[in-house]
Amino acid sequence: MVSDRTKRNLKAELRESALAKLGVALVVLVLFAAVFAPLLAPHDPTATDPKNASLPPLGFSTTENRTTSQMVDGEIQVVEEEVQVNATASHPLGTDSVGRDVLSRVLFGARTSLLVGILGTALAVALGVVVGLTAGYYRGRVDDGLMRVADVMLAFPSLVLAIALIGLWGRQSIAIPDPFVRLGLAPEMPESAVIPGTVVVVVALVNWVWFARVARGEALSIRSAEYVTAARSIGASDRTIIREHVLPNSVTPILVLATIQIAAIILLESALSFLGFSGANLSWGLDIAQGRDYLASSWWIATMPGIAIVLSVVGINLIGDWLRDALDPGVDQGEGGV
Amino acid sequence: MSLGRFLLRRGVQGILVVWGVVTVVFLLRFISPGDPVNFIAPLDASPELRRRIAEELGLNRPMYVQYAEYLAGLLRGDMGFSFLRGQEASAVVFARLPATIELAVAASVVAVVIAIPLGVISATRRHQPADYGATLFSLVGISTPNFWLGIMLILVAAVQFNLFPTSQRPVGFLEAVGHLVAIEFAGPSVAAPLDVRAFADTLGTWLWHITLPALTLGTYFTALITRLTRSGMLDELGKPYVDAARAKGLPETLVRYRHALRNTLIPVITVLGLQLGTLIGGAVITEAVFAWPGLGTLLISSINVRDWPLIQASLIVIGVSFVLLNIAVDALYASLDPRVDYE
Numbered sequence A: 001m002v003s004d005r006t007k008r009n010l011k012a013e014l015r016e017s018a019l020a021k022l023g024v025a026l027v028v029l030v031l032f033a034a035v036f037a038p039l040l041a042p043h044d045p046t047a048t049d050p051k052n053a054s055l056p057p058l059g060f061s062t063t064e065n066r067t068t069s070q071m072v073d074g075e076i077q078v079v080e081e082e083v084q085v086n087a088t089a090s091h092p093l094g095t096d097s098v099g100r101d102v103l104s105r106v107l108f109g110a111r112t113s114l115l116v117g118i119l120g121t122a123l124a125v126a127l128g129v130v131v132g133l134t135a136g137y138y139r140g141r142v143d144d145g146l147m148r149v150a151d152v153m154l155a156f157p158s159l160v161l162a163i164a165l166i167g168l169w170g171r172q173s174i175a176i177p178d179p180f181v182r183l184g185l186a187p188e189m190p191e192s193a194v195i196p197g198t199v200v201v202v203v204a205l206v207n208w209v210w211f212a213r214v215a216r217g218e219a220l221s222i223r224s225a226e227y228v229t230a231a232r233s234i235g236a237s238d239r240t241i242i243r244e245h246v247l248p249n250s251v252t253p254i255l256v257l258a259t260i261q262i263a264a265i266i267l268l269e270s271a272l273s274f275l276g277f278s279g280a281n282l283s284w285g286l287d288i289a290q291g292r293d294y295l296a297s298s299w300w301i302a303t304m305p306g307i308a309i310v311l312s313v314v315g316i317n318l319i320g321d322w323l324r325d326a327l328d329p330g331v332d333q334g335e336g337g338v
Numbered sequence B: 001m002s003l004g005r006f007l008l009r010r011g012v013q014g015i016l017v018v019w020g021v022v023t024v025v026f027l028l029r030f031i032s033p034g035d036p037v038n039f040i041a042p043l044d045a046s047p048e049l050r051r052r053i054a055e056e057l058g059l060n061r062p063m064y065v066q067y068a069e070y071l072a073g074l075l076r077g078d079m080g081f082s083f084l085r086g087q088e089a090s091a092v093v094f095a096r097l098p099a100t101i102e103l104a105v106a107a108s109v110v111a112v113v114i115a116i117p118l119g120v121i122s123a124t125r126r127h128q129p130a131d132y133g134a135t136l137f138s139l140v141g142i143s144t145p146n147f148w149l150g151i152m153l154i155l156v157a158a159v160q161f162n163l164f165p166t167s168q169r170p171v172g173f174l175e176a177v178g179h180l181v182a183i184e185f186a187g188p189s190v191a192a193p194l195d196v197r198a199f200a201d202t203l204g205t206w207l208w209h210i211t212l213p214a215l216t217l218g219t220y221f222t223a224l225i226t227r228l229t230r231s232g233m234l235d236e237l238g239k240p241y242v243d244a245a246r247a248k249g250l251p252e253t254l255v256r257y258r259h260a261l262r263n264t265l266i267p268v269i270t271v272l273g274l275q276l277g278t279l280i281g282g283a284v285i286t287e288a289v290f291a292w293p294g295l296g297t298l299l300i301s302s303i304n305v306r307d308w309p310l311i312q313a314s315l316i317v318i319g320v321s322f323v324l325l326n327i328a329v330d331a332l333y334a335s336l337d338p339r340v341d342y343e
Helices: A004-016 A018-035 A102-138 A140-154 A158-169 A197-222 A226-233 A238-274 A284-292 A300-327 B003-028 B047-057 B063-075 B089-124 B129-143 B146-160 B173-181 B196-237 B240-247 B252-274 B276-290 B295-305 B308-336
Strands: A062-072 A075-085
Touching: A004 A018, A004 A300, A018 A102, A018 A300, A102 A140, A102 A197, A102 A238, A102 A284, A102 A300, A140 A197, A140 B003, A158 A197, A158 A238, A158 B276, A158 B295, A158 B308, A197 A238, A226 A238, A238 A284, A238 A300, A238 B146, A238 B276, A284 A300, A284 B146, A300 B129, A300 B146, B003 B063, B003 B308, B089 B129, B089 B173, B089 B196, B089 B252, B089 B276, B089 B295, B089 B308, B129 B196, B146 B196, B146 B276, B173 B196, B196 B252, B196 B276, B240 B252, B252 B276, B252 B308, B276 B295, B276 B308, B295 B308
Parallel strands: none
Antiparallel strands: A062 A075
């Protein structure tokens, strides 16, 4: 389905564009973090350690005022003292309010974001492409009906509909076996690989319409192409024509849209987790929500996962630009983020 | 086709979509687990009491009867009664609506005022530092989750430097205007008509509180519009009509703003129309960050306690606003581009 010319264009664009290279590097970095999180993480991301709570990241050692009550001559006195809080190499990005390692949580959070981003997009593509190609190919009443459904779906902002569906349906998640734990390469961790199932289904339900629109547009133009008339005249069935001609020729714009949508869904997932509408316990959005309560004392808890989101989404958007410039399918920008 | 007929046709389409929205919102209750009676009846309610509550609310009747009654109620402006708050759902929702509108409008103003000049500068100074700066800003801007941006703004501007408040909306925009035009809007009663000083004070308080939320919600759109304006201007400035305009001696400013920018704005508006959902969705989460008392915070809290009439009313108001805004965007689009045949 990918022609030699397309491959040449992609390579040429990658060679010329520094931003495309940066995008690939960032995405490889995030993928690496997600896949090898159990090997890379210095600590169990869920293990609390009250003695080492709220440690700052390396390079940001601070002093903190602590008040303690002491018995002096039979009387209770409140003593305020300045305590030095040192960063330690064991927690390079610091710890949160209950002593969990921020770096480990950021590494494992990459898994949730990418799983939801990739699985959610795949499901949305499957749903949207089937609906869109059917509507565009058959036209008439099927088209009208399906496109009115799409209009109604579009009248709800994806975040709003997602909040409503998850809030009402509950938050199911599926733990999947972690190969590194299975092979004994990483210690047992309860949350090491979890797919927030409801979130995946819901983000696909609220985003399939974009794919349906693009697929429909492609099918509308391809169905009247000469090669389709030729195929029909030699007796090819509708199903064969859709599978052999319409689908392969719509791949490029759908691929570009899918790239942008992975970024959009990662942002959507983080927003849902931030609001508490997610099934995952290791998620960047959730950590930002928890860090919000400690902004005055421990800014790093909310800051670090946010940087991780920005770097991932910048990387994916740069790859999206690269694909668009190299393949030039002329896709409208869909709903981009939260 | 005339503008009037165009608006009429879009209006009819809009009504169909609104009907779809209402139907989806109605069906939501039937595809959600949990009996609505559970959220009203006391925990130890007897089956008899539960049955009577269901009967009182009409929950035991066939679905199509409930649907017909729901539609009939909506046509009368009745969106149901929130038992948990003891208020009409429509009253609660419309009391919250101004806060959300203010936020969305303020964010749009921030976005347009910053982004269009920035995009033009970026396009006319291609490959200069200003262009690289604007490009970097727009890339990071479209990639930053706005709730995190909001928290970072709170961290820097509110917690560290104490420049802005972290949350709340003590006054509304209309209350400020109320001091000027001597019409009493919902809110505290107005002391004296044409009180310019009170107007300035109230407006100041309002601006002081809305600055961080508006920046939070507006940044994504600023980045997006900058990006679109830049690429659109680059396209337009390379076209023959621009050369022709320059050749006949028009000043460069006129060429850029009167000719190129006007044509650039057409695709910009198309994309903005597609992005309205992001604006409304973004407002929901921005409200959550800043405890802004709008529709978003209302929707989230209603979902958490399963206050059905309020969930439905907020969703319908959000869906209907979206449909209306889309029609407005289409009309704007048609008036900017004379080639559009209102089709």
